[in-house]
Amino acid sequence: MQLSRRVMSIQPSPTLAVDAKAKSLKAAGVDVISFGVGEPDFRTPAHICEAAKQAIDAGFHGYTPADGTPELKKAVADKFQRDNGLTYATDQVIINVGGKHSSYLLMQAMLDEGDEVIVPAPYWVSYPPMVILAGGVPVVVPTREADDFKLRIDDLAKALTAKTKAIFINSPSNPTGSVYSAEELKPLAELCADKGVYIVSDEIYEPILFDGRTFVSTAALGPKIFDHTITLNGVSKAYAMTGWRIGYMGGPQPIIKACAKIQSQSTSNPTSISQKAAVAALTGPQDEVERMRVEFEKRRDYIMGRLKAIPGCSCPRPGGAFYVFPNLSAYFGKSFDGQVIKDSVELSAYLLEQSHIATVPGAAFGEDACIRFSFATSMELIAKGMDRLEDGLSKLA
Helix, strand or coil, rough: CCHHHHHHHHCCCCHHHHHHHHHHHHHHHCCCCCCCCCCCCCCCCCCHHHHHHHHCCCCCCCCCCCCCCHHHHHHHHHHHHHCCCCCCCCHEEEECCHHHHHHHHHHHCCCCCCCEEEEEEEECCCHHHHHHHHCEEEEEEEECCHCCCCCHHHHHHHHCCCCCCEEECCCCCCCCCCCCCHHHHHHHHHHHHCCCEEEEHHHHHHCCEEECCCCCCCHHHHHHHHHHHEEHHHHHCCCHHHHHCCCCEECCCCHHHHHHHHHHCCCCCCCCCHHHHHHHHHHCCHHHHHHHHHHHHHHHHHHHHHHHCCCEECCCCCCCCCCEEEEEECHHHHHHCCCCCCCCHHHHHHHHHHHHHCCCCEEEHHHCCEEEEEEECHHHHHHHHHHHHHHHHHCCC
């Protein structure tokens, strides 16, 4: 059978592929330390789990409205107002099957064949494939390590064309951990809004900020920007609810309505029980979110100290999320047992096979000089993994 050109033009998610390989090696008895997948190692807070149990006991296990329960949509609208100063009516809010699903639906709803979407690099691995699957063209705009991997306005201006429909902005960022300030973000957003370009503001790591930073929601930067922004968020990262699969977004009503139409013909509603749990997450106590944030910051400080001690390694200090993205290109061209390491893919493979640490090559994020490490794992495993990294790199000659 001849498969479609779209599906043949993309690859499976490299982060999930790395996680699957690491788990396979672990199942075979290999002691692998995983820095690969971006998944908090904490348990979902107890009051959220209790809400799900109560939903099951109450028989809340049938279909819900395709775009989410009214209760959860109101909780999301209230969250946007309370935390971000964004006024969305409930018909401007949709609940999706995870944050990834939100981005995918948007691309399907917004793009026609040949429409362009600006994707600053390094980017989350799924942005370009989502654009391609919707018939669009991802326009990758490189950023610079010296700029903390943040987009320059002159580079954005050069990339804009008559075909530009949207731009992805992800702050805090996966994979770099960079965080835009209001002063950095507003000129970019104003330029896009003035050109009629929609900003897809991926804010999934919103509460995971370090060094006293204050979160900036793109849509809050001005009325015209608000009208041209779709705000994406979810419960996966903030509440350690990755497997519950609840994402949500707010934006212009015609776009949200279009996404709801596609969702009704594809997944239908997000899981009913997970929606009850998400209500508890958004409306209940937030102390566990802060506890996790504090622990992530401790891990960030530790892993940065270890990376700084590695010869030839440079790495911007992440301002949020739970990733470091060190530049390890100094080790390209070196070899082990006659095998020359040419790029991030081969270095990542070497570290998995020889040092038994799972990482994601920077090439998957559009920056081949780097490798992504997730520090969403215990301090003990981070320390052990950094020992293995130092040892593995020292063996390359």
